[in-house]
Amino acid sequence: MNIPSHLKYTKSDEWFDPASGKVGLTDYAQSQLSDIVFVEIAVSEGDSVQAGALIASIESVKAAAEAYAPVSGKVVAVNQGLAGKPELLNQDPYGAAWLIQVEGGNASALMDAAAYEAYCQQRSH
Numbered sequence: 001m002n003i004p005s006h007l008k009y010t011k012s013d014e015w016f017d018p019a020s021g022k023v024g025l026t027d028y029a030q031s032q033l034s035d036i037v038f039v040e041i042a043v044s045e046g047d048s049v050q051a052g053a054l055i056a057s058i059e060s061v062k063a064a065a066e067a068y069a070p071v072s073g074k075v076v077a078v079n080q081g082l083a084g085k086p087e088l089l090n091q092d093p094y095g096a097a098w099l100i101q102v103e104g105g106n107a108s109a110l111m112d113a114a115a116y117e118a119y120c121q122q123r124s125h
Contacts, residue, residue, distance in 0.1 A: 002027040003117050004094055008070070008110035011119065015094065016070040018107045022098040025058065025067055028120045030093050033060035039086040041099060047075045049102065051109070056099050058089065071105030 003026070007015045013029035016022075030036060038059040043049055049069040056067040079098050082088060088097040111119065 001031070001117070001120060002094065003113045003120075005113040007094070008107040008112065009116035009119075010068070010070045010110060012068050014067055014070045016102075016105060016107055016110060018105070021073070021076065021102045021105055023055065023067075023070060023100050023102060024098040025056075025089055025093055026116075027093050029065070030089050033058065033063055033065055033089075035061045036086045036089045037061060039082045039089065039099075041078050041080075041082065043069075043075050043078065043100060045075055045078055049073065049075055049100075058086075067099060069100075069102065070110055071102055071107060073102035073104035075100050076103045077101035 007017050009015055013026045015024050015026050040057045043055050051069055051072045053069045054066055055069050058065045078100050
């Protein structure tokens with residue numbers, strides 16, 4: 001399981017990069033979903049989002065899931081390329097498959113990598 005140490009994490013399996021403001025779905029989440037076949041981002045550039053608000057719907061061959069904003073802030077970018085290449089979430093969840101970029105997000109309430117790893121291990125037992 002890949003859990004980059006520079007990111008912050010939610011219990012609903014989103015990651016947040018405090019340096020760039022990018023938000024995405026964790027490696028753990030994509031592995032649980034299996035082959036992702038559809039991604040629809042539910043927010044647009046310029047929108048304000050609140051932590052916990054729906055930002056994307058994701059479907060795989062075995063399940064459907066939703067992604068939520070890990071922080072509150074203004075959406076400054078949306079990864080439009082994911083709609084045409086949803087499999088990027090399986091291939092590169094922390095790189096090319098980011099969902100949105102948020103300006104002004106505060107990561108203080110999020111888990112660090114060690115806490116998120118412990119949380120994932122607890123769930124898989």
